[in-house]
Amino acid sequence: xxxxxxxxxxxxGRHLVxxxxxxxxxxxxxxxxxxxxxxxxxxxxKNNKFKLIVLDMKDIEKSDIDFDICVxxxxxxxxxxxxxxxxxxxxxxxxxxxxMKVCKEKYAKRMLFAGSxxxxxxxxxxxxxxxxxxxxxxxxxxxxxxxxxxxKSEYGKAKLELKTELKKLGDNLGIEYVHMRxxxxxxxxxxxxxxxxxxxxxxxxxxxxxxxxxxxxxxxxYIKDLCNAIYLLxxxxxxxxYVFNIAGEDNKRLMDYVKDMKRILKSKSNIIVEKREAASxxxxxxxxxxxxxxxxxxxxxxxxxxGIMDMCDIRD
Numbered sequence: 385x386x387x388x389x390x391x392x393x394x395x396x397g398r399h400l401v402x403x404x405x406x407x408x409x410x411x412x413x414x415x416x417x418x419x420x421x422x423x424x425x426x427x428x429x430k431n432n433k434f435k436l437i438v439l440d441m442k443d444i445e446k447s448d449i450d451f452d453i454c455v456x457x458x459x460x461x462x463x464x465x466x467x468x469x470x471x472x473x474x475x476x477x478x479x480x481x482x483x484m485k486v487c488k489e490k491y492a493k494r495m496l497f498a499g500s501x502x503x504x505x506x507x508x509x510x511x512x513x514x515x516x517x518x519x520x521x522x523x524x525x526x527x528x529x530x531x532x533x534x535x536k537s538e539y540g541k542a543k544l545e546l547k548t549e550l551k552k553l554g555d556n557l558g559i560e561y562v563h564m565r566x567x568x569x570x571x572x573x574x575x576x577x578x579x580x581x582x583x584x585x586x587x588x589x590x591x592x593x594x595x596x597x598x599x600x601x602x603x604x605x606y607i608k609d610l611c612n613a614i615y616l617l618x619x620x621x622x623x624x625x626y627v628f629n630i631a632g633e634d635n636k637r638l639m640d641y642v643k644d645m646k647r648i649l650k651s652k653s654n655i656i657v658e659k660r661e662a663a664s665x666x667x668x669x670x671x672x673x674x675x676x677x678x679x680x681x682x683x684x685x686x687x688x689x690x691g692i693m694d695m696c697d698i699r700d
Contacts, residue, residue: 385409385410385453385618386451387404387453387455388451388454388490389401389414389454389457390457391457391458392414392425393413396498397413398424399573401413401425402428405434408433410433411434412449413435413437414437414447415436422436437449445486453618454494454495454496455614456498459476461473467537470538472538473542477546477549480549481553485557487557488558494559495554495562496564496614496618497546498564498566499564499627500539500543501566501568501668502665502668503540503543503544503565504527504533505534505535507662507669508599508668509666510666511524511600517599521671526635527670528672529565529627529676536665536666546563551563560626565628565630565672566630567603567630567672568603568604569607570691571607579638579642583646584645586653587653592655593646593656596657596658597659598639598642599638599667600637600667600668601636602636602670603635604688604691605632606632606686606687606691609685609687609691613628613630616682617680620680628676628677629676631677633687634687634688635670639657641688643655644688644692648693648696649698
């Protein structure tokens with residue numbers, strides 16, 4: 385199988401390149417000229433099944449290499465400002481549609497697109513209005529692929545729009561479309577300011593960890609488990625289904641994950657809770673079901689605890 389991965393220099397992209405190569409698949413890694421993380425892909429250049437393609441998404445029609453599967457990760461405006469920038473998100477929509485047409489020209493059979501949990505738009509504030517501030521997570525309905533969607537950000541709106549647009553375009557072009565609603569991913573190489581990275585760094589040094597209240601339900605999936613899920617979605621018979629939540633098996637309060645890290649790392653740090661203002665789009669409340677993903681054979685190999693131990697090279 386020959387797979388094109390756009391946004392290959394990203395955190396997820398780099399891990400996905402490594403994973404597909406480990407499965408002895410051919411990988412075409414598409415990156416921007418100035419993409420941070422591009423140099424980390426150079427270590428694969430001696431592998432005859434790897435090819436680095438330096439090309440901006442605005443020039444995607446200039447790609448001259450055929451492929452079987454496309455995994456589209458490239459996306460501009462994922463930062464705090466860009467997420468609310470409609471013009472930037474509209475550009476992302478246009479590039480994705482053009483890529484689908486390129487898939488047809490290159491005889492690709494399937495296109496996987498990295499959607500987001502932001503499409504649901506469910507927030508802690510929404511939940512508290514209905515269930516009160518002392519809600520029981522187990523009483524909150526799970527977010528499945530048919531749950532209502534009400535994205536708060538232009539980023540989430542754009543991802544949701546493409547769910548419909550790319551499905552329609554793929555049907556017309558004869559390309560199977562897969563919409564991956566990816567939840568919160570962690571692993572080696574993630575941004576050093578992420579909650580997981582900063583907690584690990586502090587807990588290992590027995591430095592106090594300062595957090596918000598972390599009252600919201602959350603879901604983490606380890607990067608290696610995520611790569612396995614995407615590989616399955618690239619190779620399995622999906623039996624007509626095309627929207628998949630990609631997440632871990634456990635939903636619990638975010639603070640419980642923080643406490644888990646302290647326990648796993650046997651840290652003496654204190655967890656200091658600070659009242660913080662919610663983002664303009666609210667505090668995400670992640671409560672996914674992955675039953676549809678499990679139907680194609682997905683099962684976590686690591687989970688949260690195993691992922692933290694793997695990241696920190698902890699052995700039983």
